[in-house]
Amino acid sequence: MRKLVPSALDPTQVFNEIASAKRLERGERLKIIALEIYNYYKTYSESISDLSAMNPIGLSGLEKEDLEDCYSGKTNPLNKLLADIRELQDLPIRNQCQYCGIASANTFDHYLPISIFPEFAVFSLNLLPCCDTCNKYKSNIFLVDGKRQIINLYYDNLLSERYLNVSISYKDDVPSAEYSLIQPIGISDNQFSLIQSHYTKLKLLERFRNRSPEVLSETQSSIKTHIKAKSNKRVIQFLLEEAQRLRDRFSNNHWKVVLHEGMANSYQFIEDCRLTK
Ligand SMILES: [Zn+2]
Secondary structure (H helix, E strand, O other): OOOOOOOOOOHHHHHHHHHHOOOHHHHHHHHHHHHHHHHHHHHHHHOHHHHHHOOOOOOOHHHHHHHHHHHHOOOHHHHHHHHHHHHHOOHHHHOEOOOOOOOEOOEEEEOOOOOOOHHHOOOHHHEEEEOHHHHHHHOOOOEEOOEEOOOOOOOOOOOOOOOEEEEEEEEOOEEEEEEEEOOOOOOOHHHHHHHHHHHHHOOHHHHHHHHHHHHHHHHHHHHHHHHOOOOHHHHHHHHHHHHHHHHHHHOOOOHHHHHHHHHHOOHHHHHHHOOOO
16 A cells, blocks of 8 residues: 555646536536535645545535536546546556555545535545445445544555564465454554554455465465575575565555565465475
8 A cells, every 4th residue: 555646737627627528508507616616625625634524515416416427427627637646656556556455446436425525526636546346345435433434545644564464374285364454553543443444344354365365376386486495595585575575666564565474474385385396
């Protein structure tokens, strides 16, 4: 999970261009509420450090439909905005969903859900590239008991301290990985609770576990084929170097970083890598 870079395009100009691209009546109606929308953008930007305080205006009927259509009805100015957000991200993470770190970021999430906050349908700070699985699980989730449930990749401070843990176990000679979360020392309950809800709501621990057999088997095969290690030490060195390479690209709590360190700590896994010399 790495932080995302927000778009620098003027959001009021983007809204105005999208409204102008709409057919006559809808375009006219959008222009009538444009000033009001710009004020909500301002409130959003001012509340960015604590979006849990944001309240929906409660728009309904045509106004809600018009605003939702700004996102669902594709126009050139919207495509330009979405392309801008994608292209701003660092290459290693440009195509990877940072909510999970598993799949490609082939959709956009509305951080404040579009069905509750249609006023932010095309507001760049509210649009985060993510995969369709995360998008589906996140759905309309925003607050529970007044607390945000999903990490905001534009503005939350992402922890470098290790909180994701893995344990590799064997059943019928087949390795599998079980993930868990551990509160690091010095990290507040509030910070950790946001991490816990993010991982729970997006079903991340389960999704990491389901993806792990493929990584475990590929890594083992790669070590046997290319490293041809004669000693456990050489296998461990390879796994830790690989963990470091992934850490540099994706951050310390990426599921593959943790998994490679887990492999380096599993005596049976290392022994298995040495079987074919
Ligand atoms: Zn995802």
